[in-house]
Amino acid sequence: MPDRTRKHRRATRDLFLGVDGGGTKTHSVILSAEGELLAEDLSGPSNPFRTGLKNSADTIALSAARACDKIGRTTGSIVSAVTGLAGVRREDLRSEMRRLLSRELTHATLSVVTDAEIALYAVLEKRSGLVVIAGTGSIVYGRNSRGRTALAGGWGPIAGDEGGGVSIAIDALSAVARASDGRGPKTELSKLAAEYFRSKSADDLVVAIYSPHVNFTRIAGFATSVARAAARGDKTAVDILSKAGTELGDAACAVVRELGMTRSAVEVGTVGGVFRSGEIVKRALEDQLSKCVRSMSFTDALFSPAEAAARMAYEQAFAKITEKRKK
Amino acid sequence: MPDRTRKHRRATRDLFLGVDGGGTKTHSVILSAEGELLAEDLSGPSNPFRTGLKNSADTIALSAARACDKIGRTTGSIVSAVTGLAGVRREDLRSEMRRLLSRELTHATLSVVTDAEIALYAVLEKRSGLVVIAGTGSIVYGRNSRGRTALAGGWGPIAGDEGGGVSIAIDALSAVARASDGRGPKTELSKLAAEYFRSKSADDLVVAIYSPHVNFTRIAGFATSVARAAARGDKTAVDILSKAGTELGDAACAVVRELGMTRSAVEVGTVGGVFRSGEIVKRALEDQLSKCVRSMSFTDALFSPAEAAARMAYEQAFAKITEKRKK
Numbered sequence: 001m002p003d004r005t006r007k008h009r010r011a012t013r014d015l016f017l018g019v020d021g022g023g024t025k026t027h028s029v030i031l032s033a034e035g036e037l038l039a040e041d042l043s044g045p046s047n048p049f050r051t052g053l054k055n056s057a058d059t060i061a062l063s064a065a066r067a068c069d070k071i072g073r074t075t076g077s078i079v080s081a082v083t084g085l086a087g088v089r090r091e092d093l094r095s096e097m098r099r100l101l102s103r104e105l106t107h108a109t110l111s112v113v114t115d116a117e118i119a120l121y122a123v124l125e126k127r128s129g130l131v132v133i134a135g136t137g138s139i140v141y142g143r144n145s146r147g148r149t150a151l152a153g154g155w156g157p158i159a160g161d162e163g164g165g166v167s168i169a170i171d172a173l174s175a176v177a178r179a180s181d182g183r184g185p186k187t188e189l190s191k192l193a194a195e196y197f198r199s200k201s202a203d204d205l206v207v208a209i210y211s212p213h214v215n216f217t218r219i220a221g222f223a224t225s226v227a228r229a230a231a232r233g234d235k236t237a238v239d240i241l242s243k244a245g246t247e248l249g250d251a252a253c254a255v256v257r258e259l260g261m262t263r264s265a266v267e268v269g270t271v272g273g274v275f276r277s278g279e280i281v282k283r284a285l286e287d288q289l290s291k292c293v294r295s296m297s298f299t300d301a302l303f304s305p306a307e308a309a310a311r312m313a314y315e316q317a318f319a320k321i322t323e324k325r326k327k
Numbered sequence: 328m329p330d331r332t333r334k335h336r337r338a339t340r341d342l343f344l345g346v347d348g349g350g351t352k353t354h355s356v357i358l359s360a361e362g363e364l365l366a367e368d369l370s371g372p373s374n375p376f377r378t379g380l381k382n383s384a385d386t387i388a389l390s391a392a393r394a395c396d397k398i399g400r401t402t403g404s405i406v407s408a409v410t411g412l413a414g415v416r417r418e419d420l421r422s423e424m425r426r427l428l429s430r431e432l433t434h435a436t437l438s439v440v441t442d443a444e445i446a447l448y449a450v451l452e453k454r455s456g457l458v459v460i461a462g463t464g465s466i467v468y469g470r471n472s473r474g475r476t477a478l479a480g481g482w483g484p485i486a487g488d489e490g491g492g493v494s495i496a497i498d499a500l501s502a503v504a505r506a507s508d509g510r511g512p513k514t515e516l517s518k519l520a521a522e523y524f525r526s527k528s529a530d531d532l533v534v535a536i537y538s539p540h541v542n543f544t545r546i547a548g549f550a551t552s553v554a555r556a557a558a559r560g561d562k563t564a565v566d567i568l569s570k571a572g573t574e575l576g577d578a579a580c581a582v583v584r585e586l587g588m589t590r591s592a593v594e595v596g597t598v599g600g601v602f603r604s605g606e607i608v609k610r611a612l613e614d615q616l617s618k619c620v621r622s623m624s625f626t627d628a629l630f631s632p633a634e635a636a637a638r639m640a641y642e643q644a645f646a647k648i649t650e651k652r653k654k
């Protein structure tokens with residue numbers, strides 16, 4: 001009898017949770033104790049800047065519960081969890097998020113890190129090097145052989161994020177405005193902007209961009225049209241993408257210098273939609289980066305950021321066991 | 328008896344209303360039939376992009392009623408009214424606003440025009456020339472001697488408004504981000520940004536800028552700090568303001584070319600907070616403009632945009648009388 005009661009109270013704890021909490025979606029991954037991917041879930045956004053910390057924590061907990069539910073389990077079975085949160089550079093916000101999540105995932109060892117950290121792991125696991133992320137926003141994050149880390153960019157769509165999707169789209173819309181006013185050359189981007197924002201005129205386009213709130217995710221989507229125009233040889237579009245790559249290269253060099261890696265052969269991972277839209281951005285990044293490192297090699301991500309987070313959760317649990325044994 | 332009843336129903340109609348409806352405030356001015364300024368009111372924002380058309384119309388009607396109330400009158404006494412609305416380049420939105428306002432100001436002849444149009448009148452009345460507006464946003468509007476008009480800029484804080492307060496502030500924040508990451512030179516703007524946004528660190532600053540929504544009016548306020556840094560000789564700040572002036576000059580030249588005024592002596596009015604914060608912007612504007620016109624002279628505004636709108640209302644009523652007489 002006591003044995004059965006105990007079984008009811010305490011589920012077998014053998015699951016590892018990784019979460020990639022972004023501005024457009026929350027991706028959860030569950031790994032088994034053997035490192036096998038058991039279940040995934042995609043839910044709504046959990047960037048705390050957009051939704052607030054409390055809603056963000058609720059979304060993450062719900063996404064984790066849904067993933068567990070797919071294999072007939074509950075979050076009570078999670079041993080260890082790592083959450084990567086977009087844009088949360090501030091340590092106190094990460095602590096607060098950890099506290100909120102601990103209410104929901106009561107038994108698990110929890111960590112809350114930045115999205116850059118899980119992306120670095122997705123590309124390089126624990127090796128030294130850089131990850132250049134250019135999705136909606138942009139950030140460069142690196143780790144040297146002594147384990148020290150540094151970042152550049154990630155300042156959001158207003159103050160920075162040069163080379164990210166929003167930044168590319170804004171440059172393109174600015175070029176459309178210039179062409180329309182006669183301040184700049186004609187560009188195929190004008191037609192593509194009218195299509196993307198479903199506007200019939202320049203004035204219409206202004207309304208489409210701003211009403212009722214500026215939606216940066218929607219604006220970032222226009223970066224795909226810029227890549228299309230560039231592929232067809234539109235000079236304005238090519239220039240915008242080259243500039244984006246150069247800006248990402250500047251950010252990468254800032255990290256390289258900060259970490260004292262200028263004389264190293266640096267391994268570089270590229271992550272995010274901007275890199276999937278043609279080679280122009282990557283080539284410009286490479287050109288710029290070649291000015292500040294001895295040599296470099298490009299690497300693709302081994303797994304999704306969410307799976308990387310789950311693997312980090314696995315390692316975190318293992319490190320805890322090792323630590324206990326040492327005592 | 329019938330005479331008294333009639334007097335009750337119908338107020339003496341001898342007032343002229345001008346409204347400047349902006350993103351931060353609504354300014355109403357009442358003129359007498361002699362052109363004397365009788366009353367003013369300042370109310371909340373009425374930019375329809377921010378508040379919606381219906382709320383915007385309500386705010387304008389309320390502001391007009393408050394101004395009338397100050398001299399013991401009602402809006403029933405208004406003969407003619409002109410409203411200048413920020414950012415409403417689209418004709419159908421202006422018509423809709425006119426319809427909404429006609430419900431409140433039932434007896435008056437109504438016009439809804441852009442903020443650029445009332446600013447042009449404030450500077451040049453009916454003479455030909457340009458007005459360069461650089462407040463929170465930016466726009467250049469001009470009229471040639473044949474009465475044809477053209478504009479450039481006014482694309483809002485994301486796609487354009489180069490040279491406006493938001494644009495200057497964004498360039499400055501981007502410079503702060505670069506300096507912090509080691510991507511750009513150190514600048515006094517870093518300290519000023521920390522003060523203005525009350526942030527203790529770079530990461531803190533990111534939160535201050537984006538939470539919970541991007542507030543462009545607040546961001547634009549940082550342009551004043553850029554002017555302060557420039558006055559003390561900070562090179563980054565000086566470069567940002569010079570670039571702003573050059574961009575405004577580019578927009579002005581686009582209007583000059585569109586209106587066929589390149590061989591004219593052009594009268595130019597400058598309006599908005601950016602021009603009040605030092606001479607750098609104006610000098611760069613002058614340099615750029617000198618490349619596309621034979622000669623130019625700068626003019627200051629004769630009255631506020633709201634009073635300009637009221638004077639336009641006065642002329643509108645007069646034109647109507649003249650028209651009737653002609654018939």
